[in-house]
Every structure is written in C-alpha cells, then in structure tokens.
Amino acid sequence: MTKVREAWHRLRHSRAVRWISVAVVMLLVFEYVVLPQILGSDSVISAMQRLPVVLLVVAGVLEVLSLCCYSALTSVVLPGSVKPRYFTLLRIDLSDLAVNHVVPGGGTTSAALRYELLTKSGVRSQNALSAAMVQVVGANLLLGVLFGVGVLTALGEVRTNRYFVIAGITVLVLLALSLAVLSVLDRHLGAAVRAARRAARLVRIIKPESAERFVRTMAAETAMFRRDPRRLAGAVVLTACYWGFDAACLWTFLAAFGHPLGPGELLIAYSLANLVALAPLTPGGVGLVEGVLVPTLAGFGAPNEAAVLAVLSWRILNFWLPIPVGGLAWLSLRFGVLRGGRQSGARVQ
Structure with missing residues (x-):
C-alpha cells in the first residue's frame, strides 16, 4: 500500500499529468459542447439517454469485441512460443490506446509504453518490436482494402463523385504497391536493404540502421506468415473483425438516430475517416475523424443532426471510454502482474 500511495502522490504532482488532464477536459468541452452548437445538433448526452438501453448495450458489446479482437491479433502476430496470457495482452493494448488518445502524436509515446509492458511481461525485445x-x-x-471494397460496393452511389472514385483508385494502387514491396522483400532482401539505407540517407528522417532493421523485420515476418498460412488467415480475420465490429458500432448509432447506411457507404465513410486519422496531428485523430466522418455521412444523405449525434455517440465508446479504462488497466499491470519488473512469460490462455 505504501508503494501505491507513493505512486499516486507522484501522479498528482506530475506536470505532464496536469497538462494532459487539462487537454482532455478541453477536448471534451469542444467535442460535446462547442461542436454540437456549431453544427446545430441536440445535446449528445441527452440524445443518447433517449435511446433504448438494449441498443446502447449492443453498441458497447460491439466496441468491446473490437478491442478483444485487436488483443487476439497481438497474440497471433507475436513471434515465439512463449507469450503473455490473453488478459495481460488486453490490458497492455488498453494502456497503449489510452496514451494514444491523450498525447498529441501519441503513437510514438504509446508504442514505447507498449514495448516496455510487453518486455516486462516476458516478451523478447525483438519480438515486441x-x-x-x-x-x-x-x-x-x-x-x-476495406475502403477499396466500400468504393466498389457502392460504385452506383459514388461514381458521380469523382473525389471518391479518385480516392478509391489511389488506395487500390497503394495496396498493389504494398504487395509488390512485400514480394520484393521476400525474393530480393539484399537489394531492398540497400535501397532502404540509401533512401534513409537521402531523407535524413531516420537512421540507415533503423531503416535496415525495419526492412529485415518485415521480411522475416512476411516469410513467417508465408510458411504458416493458417496464422496469416487468422491475422487477417482478426484484423477484419477489429475494424468490422467498430464500424458496426458506428452503424448502430446511425440506425438509432434514423439513418442506417448501406455496407458500401459505411465502409467508405468509416475507412476514410480512420485513414485520415493516421496523420499524427491530434491525439487519436480527435477532430480529424469527426471533421471527415460527419460531412461524408451527410454527403451520403444522412441529416446533419443525425450524422453529428451518431458520430459523437460512437466516439464516446470508441475514443473517450478507453482513456479511463486504459488507465485502470495500466495500474492493474503496474501494481499486479508486472510489479517489480520483468516477469516470466506464459502461454496464452
């Protein structure tokens, strides 16, 4: 208990924690007080309170399933036969998600935390990376891929919009290039390493050694999945379920507020917003996701108010709730299974 009190005292007096707390409160005020007024919608919380409890439970279950699939994916892609238990991986991923949602450009910081937690749970450093x-x-x-599938599925609705068509073609071309790069890594690793080191020296953003390590790691993982197609199939299915359950949660709120979308339109809007959120400009893409998703849904015929209410309701489950849950997950790891440093790994159960 003394250690817990000391840790709590350090957290309370941490300047970083104070700034993060202020940032989170400001984001909440903007998203759920200012933004609805700008867009002319009803209060999000009061609108959610009018929804049937069963529907809220369904939406919550879909979001939980999405997070569970991501941690199952973590277990599948972790190399080696010794891995942390599933519940430990789930808490590590939740901790990662919480940091990603509160720190600007938080992907790097959350990745460092995730790496630390994985290695302390017994995962080898190289395997964690x-x-x-x-x-x-x-x-x-x-x-x-989901965005491209959405464009193809809803081609009749979007072919008159050249922006969606161009975006779909661009994504498909990038995917084809990615597959070509993976093929080159598999067959011409030496040439790929030399090209990566040369590119790193030209752009001077990353070190040539880091670029080489990235290329060799991707090549090793590609070869591993090629030798084990069942593992590759499992990873693809779990990734699709991770995105799919989250998109289904958004669809549930859209239907609840009176405008269910077709699968193609949903995939286009959802995938486009999440692709834009990859830019490390705001914590977890807050503001970017809403700024892309609401007008995209409105472009597919959703009333403005329904689009705003559905998106902001979904973001409560998708973005805001994982922050306190992830914080509790980190505390349970820090003062539980990972207390005292590195622990021996165990098979996933």
Whole structure:
C-alpha cells in the first residue's frame, strides 16, 4: 500500500499529468459542447439517454469485441512460443490506446509504453518490436482494402463523385504497391536493404540502421506468415473483425438516430475517416475523424443532426471510454502482474 500511495502522490504532482488532464477536459468541452452548437445538433448526452438501453448495450458489446479482437491479433502476430496470457495482452493494448488518445502524436509515446509492458511481461525485445510493426502495418493495409471494397460496393452511389472514385483508385494502387514491396522483400532482401539505407540517407528522417532493421523485420515476418498460412488467415480475420465490429458500432448509432447506411457507404465513410486519422496531428485523430466522418455521412444523405449525434455517440465508446479504462488497466499491470519488473512469460490462455 505504501508503494501505491507513493505512486499516486507522484501522479498528482506530475506536470505532464496536469497538462494532459487539462487537454482532455478541453477536448471534451469542444467535442460535446462547442461542436454540437456549431453544427446545430441536440445535446449528445441527452440524445443518447433517449435511446433504448438494449441498443446502447449492443453498441458497447460491439466496441468491446473490437478491442478483444485487436488483443487476439497481438497474440497471433507475436513471434515465439512463449507469450503473455490473453488478459495481460488486453490490458497492455488498453494502456497503449489510452496514451494514444491523450498525447498529441501519441503513437510514438504509446508504442514505447507498449514495448516496455510487453518486455516486462516476458516478451523478447525483438519480438515486441516485430509484432508492433507487423500489427500496425497490417491493420492499416486492411483498412485500405476495406475502403477499396466500400468504393466498389457502392460504385452506383459514388461514381458521380469523382473525389471518391479518385480516392478509391489511389488506395487500390497503394495496396498493389504494398504487395509488390512485400514480394520484393521476400525474393530480393539484399537489394531492398540497400535501397532502404540509401533512401534513409537521402531523407535524413531516420537512421540507415533503423531503416535496415525495419526492412529485415518485415521480411522475416512476411516469410513467417508465408510458411504458416493458417496464422496469416487468422491475422487477417482478426484484423477484419477489429475494424468490422467498430464500424458496426458506428452503424448502430446511425440506425438509432434514423439513418442506417448501406455496407458500401459505411465502409467508405468509416475507412476514410480512420485513414485520415493516421496523420499524427491530434491525439487519436480527435477532430480529424469527426471533421471527415460527419460531412461524408451527410454527403451520403444522412441529416446533419443525425450524422453529428451518431458520430459523437460512437466516439464516446470508441475514443473517450478507453482513456479511463486504459488507465485502470495500466495500474492493474503496474501494481499486479508486472510489479517489480520483468516477469516470466506464459502461454496464452
């Protein structure tokens, strides 16, 4: 208990925690007080209170399933036979998500926290880096696939909008290039390493050694998945479920506020907003996601008020609730299974 009190005392007097708390409060005020007034919609909380409890439970379950699938994906992409238990991985991912949602450009900071927690739970350093790299790249690639599928599915609705068509073609071209790059890594690793080091020296953003490590890690993971197609299939299915359950949660709120979308339109709007959120400009893409998603839904015929209420209701479950839940998950790890430093790994149960 003494250690817990000391840690709580340090947190209370931490300047970083105070700034983060102020930033979170300002974001909440902007998103749920200022933004609805600007867009002319009803209060989000009061609108949600009028929804049936069963519908809110369904939306919550869909979001929980999405997070659970992501942690199952973490287990699948982690190399090696010794891994933390599933519940430990789930708490690590929730901690990662909470930091990502409160720190501007939080991907780097949350990745460092995730790496620390994984290594303390018994995962080898190289395996932790490899899993993070493959998981992020693979999830974003599949998100691009979903956007392309959405454009093809809703081609009749979007073919008159040249912006959607151009975006769809661009994403498909980038996906084709990504597959070509993976093929080159598999067959011509030496040439790929030399090209990566040369590019790193030209752009001077990352060190040539880091670029080489990235290329070799991706090549090793590609070869591993090629040798184990069942593992690759499992990773693809879990990634699709991760995005799919989250998109279904958004669809549930859209239907609740009177404007259910077709699957193609939903995939276009959802994938486009999340692709834009990859830019490390705001914590977790807050403001970017809403700024893209609301007008996109309105472009598909959703009334402005319904679009705002549905998106902001979804963001409560998707963005805001994981912050306190992730904080509690981190505390449970810090003063529980990971107390005292590195722990021995265990098979996932």
